[in-house]
Amino acid sequence: YCIYNSIRFLKKDGFLSAITSNAWLGKEYGFQFKKFMLDNFHIKYIIRSNAEHWFSDSKVSTIFSVLQHGQSTESTKFVTINFKLAETFNQDNILIQLKEVEDFYTDIDNCNNPKHSGWKNDTTFHNLYHKTDNSISVSIVSKEQLENSLVEQKNWDTFFISADLLEKFDQQLIQLYPNIFTAFRGERTGWNEMFVVSSKEVLTSGIENIFLIPYVKSPTELKALGFGGNYKNYLFVCSLPLGKLKTNYPGAYKWIQRFENKKNKNGSKTIQETCxxxxxxxxxxxxxxxxxxxxxxxxxxxxxxxxEKPFTIDQRLIAITVKSKSDVELIAALLNSIVTFLTVEMRGTSRNLGALDLNANYIKTLLVLNPALLTVNSIKEIKKSFQPLKTRKIKPIFEEVKQPDRINFDKTVLKAFGINESILTSLYQLLSTAVRNRVTMKER
Structure with missing residues (x-):
């Protein structure tokens, strides 16, 4: 609100600095905000900290932006600082502190000056620069790239590393929604006690199998990439009238009778009223x-x-339904590649407590390696290398990228798409570092 209204008070070329949530970098509602800033300001700096929370009692991850009123074709510097402010800037003398802050910005502005010995160019991304002591990183993003990102719906959070983070895969990536799959978030049942039936209750309730659909209630139930047959819960799904149930399906009928007059916890409504x-x-x-x-x-x-067998999910999960003519296992394999994981991490929005914040719309816009580019033999090789991953336990990403079967699988995928396998180590390092920074942030 303040930034929108600031143009009424700022002179041309006047400056505005603001600390905000980082959510607008990636959230859908951030589109209009980004467009407003690009139309009315030169976004000079967007700064984040990998060393601390600027508000220790807040559960919101924050960023610091410096805006200059008026149009400009100059680039924006996405700055990552790896030091704590109180340990770097003088806390006793405001004049000294202001001079140190001024020097900080001057240093950043000269990050890409080849004569500046205090900085080095990143070995992978050409517009990414690091202080030689690794205290600061600066990614330079052009105005054109920022404007194009609005059309491409890119998460600006990735720009802290590079505006061209996934450019090595541009020719191989495609949006699989809606031609290959649909995506949606799980739904509320209205009354889990009745509709979500545990596997133990299935045995004792007498509910007929035709009214029970496999149900995944929590991410913790998903131990491996391939699953099916050992569900902890089932969803009770019935569209037959009570009269027919009473005559032909006594188990389902008794189950409904058990709940029809039951009230919620505060006693205000029955399940019939709620549903x-x-x-x-x-x-x-x-x-x-x-x-x-x-x-x-x-x-x-x-x-x-x-x-392979369809199932239903709780609202804490995101589901993908692969269309009938597509290969479920192949799509699952490509979604589980390092390229997809890196895309998810870099384009998702980080919460203060360390988790990523995704949604079904994000999955719809997710770019995945294009299965149409694969030969029949390549598909066979990918599926073959995917088999060990299907049955073993999913590990935290720091351990996952060290597993021989994971390395072999990702190499097979990269090779199938004509991507140099030598880049794999760098991709693993990039992903591991990004995840570690995210999940340990709550401890800083």
Missing amino acids: KGHKPFWYSLRPKQANIVTAINPFERFFFSFS
Whole structure:
């Protein structure tokens, strides 16, 4: 609100500095905000800290932006600082502190000056610069790249590393939604006690199998990339009238009777009243079913677990349904490649407590290695190398990238798409560093 209204008070070329949440860098609602800033300001600096939270009692991750009123074609510097402010800037003398801050910005402005011995160019990304003592990193992003990012719906959080972070894969990436798969978030049942039936209750309740659909309730249930057959819960789904149930399906009928007059915890409503919007009956659900699932707030584990047999999910998960003519296992394999994991980490929005914040719309816009580019033999090789990963336990990414089967799988995928396998070590390092910075931030 303050930034929107600031142009009424700022003179041309006047400056505005603001600390805000980092959410607008990647969230959908940030589009209009970014456009407003690009139309009205030169965004000189966007600064984040990898060393500390600037507000220790806040659960919001923050960034510091410096804006200059008026149009400009100059680039924006995305700055990452790896030091604590109080340990670097003088806390006793304001005049000394102001001089130190001025020197800080001068130093940043000269990061790409080849005569400045205090800086070095990154070995992978040409517009990324590091202080030789690794205290500061600066990624320089052009105005054109920022404007193009609005069309491409890029998360500006990736710009702290590079505006061209995934340019090495541009020719191989494609959006699989909506032609290959659909994506959605799990839905609320309205009354889990009735609709979510544990595997133990299935054995004792007498509910007929035709009314039970496999149900994934929590990301913790997903131990491996391949799953199916050992579900902890099932969803009760019934669209038959009570009369028919009473005659032909006594198990389901008794289950409904058990709950029809039950009230919620505060005693204000019965389940029938709470679920009166369900169709065709209050005890009916019409859940979407999926083949692939991932966590809505991934932490250290990255996964797109899958099953050939469709299942349903809780609202804490994001589901993908692969269309009938597409290969579920191949799509799952490509989603579980290092390229996808890196894309998810770099384009997702980080929460203060360390988890990424994803949603179904994010998955819809996710760029994935294009399966149409693969030969029949390449598909066979990818699936073959994917087999060991399907059955073993999913590990935190720091351990995952050290596993021989993971390394072999990612090398196979890169080779299949004509990407030099020698880049794999750098990709692993980049992902591991980004995840470590995210998950340990809450401790700083």
